[in-house]
Amino acid sequence: MPSISKKGMRMPASPIRKLVPYAEEAKRKGRKVYHLNIGQPDIPTPDVALDAIRNIDLKVIEYSHSAGFESYRRKLAGYYQALGLDIDYTEIIITTGGSEALLFAFNSCLDEGDEVIIPEPFYANYNSFAISAGVVVRPIMSSIESNFALPPIEEFEKLINPRTKGIVICNPNNPTGYLYSKEEMLQLGEIAKKHDLFIFSDEVYREFCYDGEKHFSALELKGLEEHVILTDSVSKRYSECGVRIGALVSKNKEFMNTALKFAQARLSPPSLGQIAGEASLETPASYFHEVSEEYVERRNYMVEALNQMPGVFTPKPKGAFYTVAKLPVDDSEKFCQWLLESFEYKNQTVMMAPAAGFYASPGAGKDEVRIAYVLKIDDLKNAMETLAHALEAYPGRTL
Amino acid sequence: MPSISKKGMRMPASPIRKLVPYAEEAKRKGRKVYHLNIGQPDIPTPDVALDAIRNIDLKVIEYSHSAGFESYRRKLAGYYQALGLDIDYTEIIITTGGSEALLFAFNSCLDEGDEVIIPEPFYANYNSFAISAGVVVRPIMSSIESNFALPPIEEFEKLINPRTKGIVICNPNNPTGYLYSKEEMLQLGEIAKKHDLFIFSDEVYREFCYDGEKHFSALELKGLEEHVILTDSVSKRYSECGVRIGALVSKNKEFMNTALKFAQARLSPPSLGQIAGEASLETPASYFHEVSEEYVERRNYMVEALNQMPGVFTPKPKGAFYTVAKLPVDDSEKFCQWLLESFEYKNQTVMMAPAAGFYASPGAGKDEVRIAYVLKIDDLKNAMETLAHALEAYPGRTL
Numbered sequence: 001m002p003s004i005s006k007k008g009m010r011m012p013a014s015p016i017r018k019l020v021p022y023a024e025e026a027k028r029k030g031r032k033v034y035h036l037n038i039g040q041p042d043i044p045t046p047d048v049a050l051d052a053i054r055n056i057d058l059k060v061i062e063y064s065h066s067a068g069f070e071s072y073r074r075k076l077a078g079y080y081q082a083l084g085l086d087i088d089y090t091e092i093i094i095t096t097g098g099s100e101a102l103l104f105a106f107n108s109c110l111d112e113g114d115e116v117i118i119p120e121p122f123y124a125n126y127n128s129f130a131i132s133a134g135v136v137v138r139p140i141m142s143s144i145e146s147n148f149a150l151p152p153i154e155e156f157e158k159l160i161n162p163r164t165k166g167i168v169i170c171n172p173n174n175p176t177g178y179l180y181s182k183e184e185m186l187q188l189g190e191i192a193k194k195h196d197l198f199i200f201s202d203e204v205y206r207e208f209c210y211d212g213e214k215h216f217s218a219l220e221l222k223g224l225e226e227h228v229i230l231t232d233s234v235s236k237r238y239s240e241c242g243v244r245i246g247a248l249v250s251k252n253k254e255f256m257n258t259a260l261k262f263a264q265a266r267l268s269p270p271s272l273g274q275i276a277g278e279a280s281l282e283t284p285a286s287y288f289h290e291v292s293e294e295y296v297e298r299r300n301y302m303v304e305a306l307n308q309m310p311g312v313f314t315p316k317p318k319g320a321f322y323t324v325a326k327l328p329v330d331d332s333e334k335f336c337q338w339l340l341e342s343f344e345y346k347n348q349t350v351m352m353a354p355a356a357g358f359y360a361s362p363g364a365g366k367d368e369v370r371i372a373y374v375l376k377i378d379d380l381k382n383a384m385e386t387l388a389h390a391l392e393a394y395p396g397r398t399l
Numbered sequence: 400m401p402s403i404s405k406k407g408m409r410m411p412a413s414p415i416r417k418l419v420p421y422a423e424e425a426k427r428k429g430r431k432v433y434h435l436n437i438g439q440p441d442i443p444t445p446d447v448a449l450d451a452i453r454n455i456d457l458k459v460i461e462y463s464h465s466a467g468f469e470s471y472r473r474k475l476a477g478y479y480q481a482l483g484l485d486i487d488y489t490e491i492i493i494t495t496g497g498s499e500a501l502l503f504a505f506n507s508c509l510d511e512g513d514e515v516i517i518p519e520p521f522y523a524n525y526n527s528f529a530i531s532a533g534v535v536v537r538p539i540m541s542s543i544e545s546n547f548a549l550p551p552i553e554e555f556e557k558l559i560n561p562r563t564k565g566i567v568i569c570n571p572n573n574p575t576g577y578l579y580s581k582e583e584m585l586q587l588g589e590i591a592k593k594h595d596l597f598i599f600s601d602e603v604y605r606e607f608c609y610d611g612e613k614h615f616s617a618l619e620l621k622g623l624e625e626h627v628i629l630t631d632s633v634s635k636r637y638s639e640c641g642v643r644i645g646a647l648v649s650k651n652k653e654f655m656n657t658a659l660k661f662a663q664a665r666l667s668p669p670s671l672g673q674i675a676g677e678a679s680l681e682t683p684a685s686y687f688h689e690v691s692e693e694y695v696e697r698r699n700y701m702v703e704a705l706n707q708m709p710g711v712f713t714p715k716p717k718g719a720f721y722t723v724a725k726l727p728v729d730d731s732e733k734f735c736q737w738l739l740e741s742f743e744y745k746n747q748t749v750m751m752a753p754a755a756g757f758y759a760s761p762g763a764g765k766d767e768v769r770i771a772y773v774l775k776i777d778d779l780k781n782a783m784e785t786l787a788h789a790l791e792a793y794p795g796r797t798l
Contacts, residue, residue: 239460
């Protein structure tokens with residue numbers, strides 16, 4: 001029997017997936033499970049997108065251009081321009097979700113053994129895409145005590161060596177919800193310039209910034225036009241996770257020509273998803289106001305509820321719809337499993353993502369979880385009440 | 400300015416893409432260009448699929464399971480069972496087109512520097528996926544004189560070394576239209592067993608078999624259940640190239656578990672495309688009969704027309720909707736460019752794919768083109784008439 005690849009063996013199983021059988025078992029027992037573990041929002045997809053799909057007038061669902069429909073790219077350039085970003089439609093490649101954008105970026109810029117620095121905790125699948133592309137991830141710790149702010153420049157410089165080719169950031173951040181300030185972005189730009197590094201900037205949560213804070217895009221970094229590779233997605237912006245439409249955006253022509261060759265190999269991004277994505281650009285501003293208000297209410301409630309629980313601490317994130325919380329438990333993987341396997345409060349329990357899966361440093365995040373506030377406020381209240389009781393009952397509590 | 404990857408530099412530009420600007424220029428001049436260069440059929444998508452899309456009843460377009468909707472996988476298992484293949488839904492992962500299926504297969508089975516043997520000419524993007532995965536392609540010549548039959552076993556054995564991990568076939572074949580016989584498949588199975596190799600079998604043209612010939616799937620190879628990795632797609636079967644839905648099928652559990660980790664990293668295949676794909680399984684048999692009759696009529700006309708042109712030879716392919724033809728020209732890339740740039744007959748011209756792009760051996764296929772018979776018979780007649788005149792007028796003709 002032929003053996004699978006070493007690369008395949010190194011691919012991590014998702015930390016959430018391990019819990020899925022326990023969640024299914026809990027549901028089989030008739031228990032209500034609150035899903036705080038996933039990035040699938042409950043927010044409705046805009047009607048303009050659903051209507052565009054329902055009204056398709058096609059005889060053949062054909063390939064699009066490998067870089068995506070030109071009409072979509074032109075309108076999407078208009079979206080960036082409205083944000084004050086000087087982007088032409090030729091500087092955009094439509095991808096199959098943000099995932100494919102990142103894979104094309106890594107494959108176009110990095111060879112086997114090249115290194116990227118990523119502040120941890122980070123989106124767990126960055127690891128998977130790095131393994132796919134043969135790239136080495138060098139993590140750099142951002143701590144919950146400093147609200148997950150950008151680590152000091154010196155920490156980056158300690159890791160930089162001749163194989164270092166780039167820095168990956170996610171802004172606003174998944175899993176921490178942290179929003180990088182303009183000052184932090186400028187610092188990052190300086191390191192990139194000094195050491196001739198790419199900045200891979202994942203900005204899929206751009207619209208989810210709260211408390212009047214303004215998002216500062218990596219594309220605004222002056223003099224770094226050749227360094228910045230932006231990855232984007234409609235998944236969260238329009239609650240369209242399933243359409244699998246994202247984008248690669250860069251002013252670096254050599255990079256774009258190379259990425260297009262990877263795009264040509266897979267022929268085209270999904271045509272139906274592009275129809276939804278293009279129509280979504282007509283989403284009224286009121287949609288975003290409502291969504292933002294909803295998330296702010298959820299966040300405020302949740303952060304307060306968490307910090308009132310003895311021994312629990314979470315920062316108040318300014319973006320996205322996640323937070324990382326420190327819990328008074330021996331091991332958050334065990335705790336999350338125990339919640340599903342052995343605990344119930346009023347026949348309810350909670351599913352969360354153990355944070356260790358978001359760290360590359362062994363042992364880090366062992367007493368942390370990522371919580372996604374993608375539930376309606378009433379459900380969130382029940383979930384927090386349940387969690388509070390669980391922390392009192394958990395045999396491995398450390399308080 | 401940071402430099403792009405060596406991998407990216409090695410990615411081939413599609414041989415067809417180079418011709419696109421010339422085709423656009425010809426159209427700007429008001430010239431009718433017959434597209435024999437692409438695998439985008441003109442056949443309508445089945446109504447059941449289009450209706451399913453128009454009738455979607457969703458509030459949120461959510462992620463599906465990373466392996467695809469369970470309902471779709473169960474019905475798709477039924478499709479394979481109806482073909483006599485013993486496939487359970489747990490042995491299927493829905494992918495973003497056949498492209499992603501192949502990429503997951505390579506990444507799950509092959510490490511940097513591992514080798515796969517592929518009979519050439521072969522689908523040009525196999526090269527691209529091999530480069531993405533760091534894999535070395537070892538081509539083995541199948542010649543137009545022998546109708547592109549499977550090369551003798553001894554030729555495979557000459558190339559097999561400790562880094563050889565698999566053989567890639569496409570059956571029926573793109574670009575040649577060749578349909579491997581049961582005997583050839585059994586031979587291939589013997590080599591794979593003897594040398595413990597994977598068989599990556601691309602069977603996306605399964606339904607396109609003519610003259611009463613029966614398709615023999617690699618999944619029918621007895622005792623090779625752990626070796627066979629099937630890649631599949633709805634693109635050609637239902638003329639749904641744009642939905643980007645394919646599948647990985649294998650009875651090798653270790654492989655499937657590994658491929659699923661790659662699938663989890665990209666979250667899910669397109670949900671809308673899956674809705675179309677699932678509905679397409681209800682396509683009436685009459686659809687396939689009509690499509691088959693249409694292609695047979697086109698093929699018969701085209702093969703005869705080509706072989707009547709002085710110095711031209713093409714086999715009569717038994718599958719898919721392509722053929723490779725040998726032309727009396729100095730260089731088919733130059734000829735194809737000349738057709739678009741400098742030739743017209745009744746203000747018409749023809750676009751074809753130079754075959755060199757389908758060979759890995761340098762210099763091979765220099766006087767061959769791939770022709771896709773994806774045009775209605777009247778257009779095909781005009782295209783063949785135009786080609787015949789072009790071959791008489793071409794300054795680089797060798798006859």
